Amino acid sequence: MKITVDRSKCTGLGICESLSPDVFEVDDAGELVLKTDTVPAGILSDVQEAVAGCPTEALRLEP
Template identity: 70%
Template sequence: MEIIVDRAKCTGLGICESLAPSVFEVDDNGELVVLAESVSGADLDDVEAAVAGCPTEALRLRA
């Protein structure tokens, strides 16, 4: 699954980072850094939780 980030919606709150720290990181400037372009296996559940938990709906997954 490919991770799609709508940068216009992302506010860098870090909820995704807390739910999937091996995939998402908010840098010192408050910008979201995606550490993996696609996910599968063990990380997928965490990333799905991060997508569902994003309050600005800035994240989505594409098959």
């Protein structure tokens, strides 16, 4: 699965980073950095939780 970010919606709160730190990171400038744009094996549920927990709905998973 591919992870996409709508940068116009992302506010850099870091909820995704706390739920799935292997994939998401908020840098010192408050910008979201994707460590990978595909879901690594074994952590799909963490990434799904991060996507669902995004308060601005900036994250999506695509097949």
